[in-house]
Amino acid sequence: MKRLVRIETFNKSKGELILKSVFTYDKKGRITKERCYIVQFGQITGVSELKHTYTGNVEITIESTNPEDDYTNYILTTYDARQRPIETKSVNSTIKSCYWFKCVYDENDLLINKYLLDESGQTTRIIEHKSNNEKGATPSFNSFSQHLDYIKDDIFTYNEKGHWLSQLVLLNGKPSKYHERTIEYYYQTLFE
16 A cells, blocks of 8 residues: 655646655654645745644644744544545644534545634535546536635546646636645655
């Protein structure tokens, strides 16, 4: 079995690396640490570290950035019996912001809607995921909200592991951004 070890995300239109993520796993194959390097103009401008712990069907993630920023984000993700994320809540320590969303799946375990909620649990935005099971089809999702005056489409291509390799962002049907990623895997048996 192969595991994800590194992802590099490029802004294809500018030909620049914009994000690099490196992963560490526990013996059960769950991510325990993710280190993200934010890159601008060829220089690392920020580092973020996410530490993951697991209790039952809940994953607890603590994200921290550079120590001088004094920024910590706490994320709780609840999974259902099929190990699909069904609810995520995040609270930021410095600006006390919060995001909260719930996921809805179809009978084939495909994500169909993600509801973003405010602190009181009211829906503020709906992200509709469109899937096409035809071979070679590109899954995408549509984001719409009563607070937005545009429609955003994200069109992805995926590898055989389900990780996205390219992302085309359309705003009101017009191309806005294009990103590509390179992904490195290693064989589990080499590290156990």
